[in-house]
Amino acid sequence: MARVSSHVSDRSQSDSFRSRPPAQITPQQAQTRIFDFLLEAVKTWPPEEVLDEFQTLFFCQGDTISAETSEALYALLFSGTATDFHNTLKRACYILVNNWEVARQFDAIQALVQSFQDKSLQKRTFSVTLKRLRGWICDFINSEDYRELQLFTSRLIDGNRPTVWTSRYTSYLLVSQYMNSDNPVEQREVARAVSRRLKDKFKFDLAMYTAHSQSALPQRRLLKNPTALGDSALRLIKLIVAKRGRFSHKNLANLFLKQTEGLTYLAFKHSLLEYMIYSVGQPMATKTLKQRIFSKLEFLYQEYNDACVDPSLQLRTCNRMIDQLMTEDKQRPSELFTLLLSQNNALSLAIILLKLILISRNSHLYLEARIADLIRYYEQFPQEDCIWVINFLEIFQVTFAIYAENVEYNLIDLKNSRASASNMQDTLDACRVFSQLTKAQPLQPEIISEEDGFAPSEP
Numbered sequence: 001m002a003r004v005s006s007h008v009s010d011r012s013q014s015d016s017f018r019s020r021p022p023a024q025i026t027p028q029q030a031q032t033r034i035f036d037f038l039l040e041a042v043k044t045w046p047p048e049e050v051l052d053e054f055q056t057l058f059f060c061q062g063d064t065i066s067a068e069t070s071e072a073l074y075a076l077l078f079s080g081t082a083t084d085f086h087n088t089l090k091r092a093c094y095i096l097v098n099n100w101e102v103a104r105q106f107d108a109i110q111a112l113v114q115s116f117q118d119k120s121l122q123k124r125t126f127s128v129t130l131k132r133l134r135g136w137i138c139d140f141i142n143s144e145d146y147r148e149l150q151l152f153t154s155r156l157i158d159g160n161r162p163t164v165w166t167s168r169y170t171s172y173l174l175v176s177q178y179m180n181s182d183n184p185v186e187q188r189e190v191a192r193a194v195s196r197r198l199k200d201k202f203k204f205d206l207a208m209y210t211a212h213s214q215s216a217l218p219q220r221r222l223l224k225n226p227t228a229l230g231d232s233a234l235r236l237i238k239l240i241v242a243k244r245g246r247f248s249h250k251n252l253a254n255l256f257l258k259q260t261e262g263l264t265y266l267a268f269k270h271s272l273l274e275y276m277i278y279s280v281g282q283p284m285a286t287k288t289l290k291q292r293i294f295s296k297l298e299f300l301y302q303e304y305n306d307a308c309v310d311p312s313l314q315l316r317t318c319n320r321m322i323d324q325l326m327t328e329d330k331q332r333p334s335e336l337f338t339l340l341l342s343q344n345n346a347l348s349l350a351i352i353l354l355k356l357i358l359i360s361r362n363s364h365l366y367l368e369a370r371i372a373d374l375i376r377y378y379e380q381f382p383q384e385d386c387i388w389v390i391n392f393l394e395i396f397q398v399t400f401a402i403y404a405e406n407v408e409y410n411l412i413d414l415k416n417s418r419a420s421a422s423n424m425q426d427t428l429d430a431c432r433v434f435s436q437l438t439k440a441q442p443l444q445p446e447i448i449s450e451e452d453g454f455a456p457s458e459p
Helices: 010-019 027-044 047-058 067-079 082-102 106-115 128-141 144-154 165-173 175-179 185-213 232-241 249-259 265-277 283-299 311-325 335-342 346-359 361-378 387-402 424-429
Strands: 407-413 431-437
Touching: 027 047, 027 067, 027 082, 047 067, 047 082, 047 106, 067 082, 067 128, 082 106, 082 128, 082 144, 082 185, 106 144, 128 144, 144 165, 144 185, 165 175, 165 185, 165 361, 165 387, 175 185, 175 361, 185 232, 185 387, 185 407, 185 431, 232 346, 232 387, 232 407, 232 431, 249 265, 249 346, 265 283, 265 311, 265 346, 283 311, 283 335, 311 335, 311 346, 311 361, 335 346, 335 387, 346 361, 346 387, 361 387, 387 407
Parallel strands: none
Antiparallel strands: 407 431
């Protein structure tokens, strides 16, 4: 199917708008025509021709190959609302992005996002309809939806150097997109795929860096550190991996789940508090956590205190703990989050969050959505003012990458050193970390139904 277009002047386009009678179709029918046309085009045409047709259609830069599609857009402008147009343009973008992402045609995605910077969209016009079109497109460009669309190119711009510090955490920012059931299915699919790919890449890069950073290769041949932690990254990895054996976090989680089977909800909450603060290590953090978490748990869902705890109630409780540790209003950091990080307890916080996920796997997406909320909050500040938050995000990423179920880390003591509180650092320095990727499924679960935290039903 060949595509031919001829670009016309702004005046000619204005004349075309004035002379064209309104199509007798509803906005919904117009949307369907546009979506069906783009779906066929993106699957059969080269990306550059699809992009050219997209701009011709939505930016009115010439005659489209499909008269029916052009009439559909005109009907949308004539009888539809700004919301109808916004939603049409949004889904049209994600129809292209989703298909190009699957085909790994990343340049086309970048070109699509950048096409909205076309200066012709700012040109003045005498056509009322064309003025409406350009005004609605500008509204889209200034919306959160366009900023979400830009996330799909943030990892592609200028090689591996992100344009803003939050670009390092795109995998988390995409979570809220595929969790939002109001988003088009194409947006949710591509957000999920890209987020998972970025996480897998980080896990792979971290495993490879760990394996090669301890080798005798020249410095120039060593793999790049995928974290922003510098030389302390390897020490952090050793410290996390050292928590193995009988009292590993996974074993403690399994023990907690077995011991709380059949308990009343009140007894479960008391056990949960002890489980969360167990082996935190920092006395100040332990005291802070015990006071703040107890005050929350004491009144949480107290109408169920005498009932037997069930999976739904357990899930919702873990989500509420995540709220208290991260952000309780999904906009600003919680007091406990700020307090723990101000006391230099970033690792303790990451471990507590990990322990919650190990007993409530379906809370994983909920946690990542709260991470995204915090990133969105702090992105308004310069990077130099967010170093302590970035440090936590890096520690969080490393912690969860190590405990993912498709990667295995082992710590080998080459000198048979004996660990103690006084010589733990010397012991870790004498050890080497060995990493290995496996074929097991990742820790992250599938999306299940939710109200405020993927609970399958109300307790």
